[in-house]
Amino acid sequence: MSSDPWGRVDETGTVYVRTADGEQVVGSWQAGSPEEALAYFERKYEGLVVEIGLLEKRVKTTDLSAKDAHAAIDHIREQVDAHHVVGDLDALRVRLDKLVELVEARREERKAQRAKQSDEARHAKEALVAEAEELSQSDQWRAAGERLRALVDTWKGLPRLDRKSDDELWHRFSHARSAFSKRRKQHFAQLDAQREEARKTKERLVSEAEALSNSTDWGVTAARYRELMSEWKAAGRAQREHEDDLWNRFRGAQDVFFAARSSVFAERDAEQSENLKLKEELAEEAEKLLPITDLKAARAAFRNVNERWEAIGHVPRDARPKVEGRMHAVERAIQEAEEAEWRRTNPEARARAEGLTGQLQAAVDKLRGQIEQARAQGNNAKADKLQRELDGRQALLDQALKGLHEFGG
Known part of the structure; x- marks a missing residue:
């Protein structure tokens, strides 16, 4: 008969295991020596140790459910309680009891975690609902629409709450999206109506612009095109499929008119530039008459220059004041020379000037005599008054003497 700390084999081949409650029959062994029997049942014990170790690892490191963990523990416990192994069975029971405690602790952890996740999910969904309700009043149609779609994706990724809470929040969320969609649909329906009205207005503007494109009434037509452009801008945009075509027609009609006007103006500008060159030459010719030494000859020469000047057409507007100013300067010089000649040769004017000078000279002489007399009499106040009159x-x-001198006197 052979034995070890945890088991023995009696003379009949019966194998026993020692426990805290005494020896328990493991089984019968007739195939070999007692050592072989104990070794066999010890290996079975080691198998249970390995199985418990693996279960402990699964409970600690995986999301094994409490139900499945208890089922596995019960299965191993049945094998331990069956006493078909040789080893420290009480130690296995202790490990299994601790494993039960660990499973229950993990169950409570998961329960708390689920409660926390549920609370977080509730707050997250309430935040999504609040944002969706705010977005439902937005007029930023594209940005708000894209954000609402993103909120739906976020919602789908969140855990479900209890049915009542989840349904209530979803109802609010869905209502906010529907309200936004309804407002957006109304907005674009109104926008379509406005664009249709804009299309009709622009059709009319295009028709008028095309009718004016061959006009040669340059000023009036150009002004009308400016008015049409203001009306075009005020009309708003038509539908995209019409806007570009209408604009191309409208702009094309203007281009025809303004190209024709530019061509005419270019010819006119070239002609006016040539006119300016001719008038500058005449102004230079007129300026050579200065200073005037022979009034009669200067007057005749200027008349000849001016006749040729008048025969020349318009010059560019910005150059007109300068070149005309040169001619006017010569004309004023001739006029001033004529006035001086007239004053010098007019006998009536000379007689009036001589008469006035004589009268003034007599008055001055008389005042001087009166002043001398007043001072001799000691009447300085009267003398001072007469002196001011004399001045x-x-x-x-x-x-008057200066004027008389101009007459050659």
Whole structure:
């Protein structure tokens, strides 16, 4: 008979295992020596140790459910309680009891985790609903629409809540999306109506623009095209499929008119530039008459230049003041020479000038005599008053003498 710390084999081949409750029959062994029997049942014990170790690892490191874990523990416990192995069965029971405690602890952890996840999911869905309800009033149709679609994807990725809570939040979420879709549909329906009205208005503007494209009434037509452009901008945009075509027709009609006007204006500008060159030459010819030494000859020469000037057409507007100013300067010089000649040769004007000078000279002489008399009498106040009157008359006399000198006097 052979034995070890955890089991023995009696003379009949019966194998026993030692436990805290005493020896328990493991089984019968008739195929070999007692050592071989114990070794066989010890290997079975080691198999249970390995199985418990693997189960402990699964419970600690995987998401094995409590139900499946308890089923596995019960299965191993049945084998332990059956006493068909040789080894420290009480130690296995202790490990199984601790494993039960671990499973229950993990169950509570998962329950708390699920409660936390549920709470987080509720807050997340409430936040999604609040944002969706805010977006339902937005007029940023594209951005808000894209954001609402993104919120739906986010919602789908969140865990479900209890049926009642989940249904209530989803109803609010869905209602917000529907409200936005309804407002957007109304907006674009109104926009379509506005664009149709814009299309009709622009059709009318295009027709008028095309009718005006061959006009040669340059100023009036150009002004009308500016008005048409203002009306075009005020009309708003038509539908995309019509807008570009209408604009091309509208712009094309203007281009025809303005190209024709530019061609005419280019010819006119070339002609006016040539006119300017001719008038500058005449202005230079007129300026050579200055200074005037022979009034009669200068007047005749200027008349000849001016006749040729008048025969020449328009010059560019920005150059007109300068070149005309040169001619006017010569004309004023001739006029001033004529006035001086007239004053010099007019006998009536000379007689009036001589008469006025004589009168003023007599008045000045008389005032001087009165001043001397007043001072001799000691009447300085009267003398000062007469002196001021004398100063005024003397100034007039000086001016009259200057005029008389111009007559050659």
